[in-house]
Amino acid sequence: MTDDAVTTRRLRVHRFKRGDHQPHIEEHDVPVDERTTVLEALRWIQLHQDLTLGLRHSCFHASCGTCGVRVNGKERLACVTKLSDISGTVTVDPLANLPVLHDVVVDMGPFVARYPEPHPIVRGSEFLSESRTADGIDEHERYEDCIECGLCLSACPVAATDDTYLGPAALAYAQRLLEEARGADRDAILDWADQDTGAWRCHAAFECTEACPSDVRPAQRIMALRKELRHRRKDRDLEVPERPSSASEASA
Ligand code: SF4
Numbered sequence: 001m002t003d004d005a006v007t008t009r010r011l012r013v014h015r016f017k018r019g020d021h022q023p024h025i026e027e028h029d030v031p032v033d034e035r036t037t038v039l040e041a042l043r044w045i046q047l048h049q050d051l052t053l054g055l056r057h058s059c060f061h062a063s064c065g066t067c068g069v070r071v072n073g074k075e076r077l078a079c080v081t082k083l084s085d086i087s088g089t090v091t092v093d094p095l096a097n098l099p100v101l102h103d104v105v106v107d108m109g110p111f112v113a114r115y116p117e118p119h120p121i122v123r124g125s126e127f128l129s130e131s132r133t134a135d136g137i138d139e140h141e142r143y144e145d146c147i148e149c150g151l152c153l154s155a156c157p158v159a160a161t162d163d164t165y166l167g168p169a170a171l172a173y174a175q176r177l178l179e180e181a182r183g184a185d186r187d188a189i190l191d192w193a194d195q196d197t198g199a200w201r202c203h204a205a206f207e208c209t210e211a212c213p214s215d216v217r218p219a220q221r222i223m224a225l226r227k228e229l230r231h232r233r234k235d236r237d238l239e240v241p242e243r244p245s246s247a248s249e250a251s252a
């Protein structure tokens with residue numbers, strides 16, 4: 001928060017703690033200026049009004065992916081969402097389709113678990129040999145481009161009704177590896193994606209692409225993945241599942 005705060009905004013914040021029967025909303029009036037972000041406002045509440053408010057963040061500049069929330073129902077990175085870009089009352093909820101741990105903090109375990117171990121599309125970081133890892137961590141893994149924020153999963157209407165769906169981020173990364181083919185085992189990747197809970201489960205709603213803050217374009221990548229799968233199934237005289245598709249996929 002800067003010194004030139006000029007006005008007050010009301011935030012409605014989702015509250016939930018272990019042992020609560022139901023979540024509830026608490027309202028806070030927060031001093032803000034033109035540049036105040038949702039994350040700064042939440043931090044102000046935590047520092048000045050309620051130390052027990054649970055939130056998660058790290059980088060403050062849209063690279064760590066830890067501060068994802070829903071702001072007035074839309075998936076956003078709280079650290080780069082300015083309150084001045086939102087009119088009226090601001091309601092902050094945790095991401096959807098993931099278990100809520102505490103207030104607006106969700107358990108990212110089910111997001112990461114969508115990348116099964118051992119997995120053909122996950123590889124160790126190239127920087128591992130020059131970097132130090134934190135105590136208790138043997139190695140880092142990364143999924144190129146994606147900041148692993150989970151916004152796409154939160155926005156996905158399929159994930160809302162089917163928690164077995166592999167989801168936009170993991171499928172997008174699989175397609176990215178096919179595209180770049182840096183030593184990837186194409187058949188292993190396609191086998192993994194070619195399952196009922198994989199690429200065929202997508203309804204082509206494109207909500208994930210709209211939510212993604214990192215230009216991964218997961219929906220387009222899932223459509224590209226299905227195009228590859230469709231050709232592979234035809235080559236093998238296998239049935240091609242009928243699924244909702246984008247215009248570009250339908251013409252492939
Ligand atoms: S694909 Fe985009 S929205 Fe999904 S986890 Fe990665 S960066 Fe976040």
Ligand code: FES
Binds near residue numbers: 057058060063078079
């Ligand atoms: S705090 Fe790192 S992405 Fe928002």
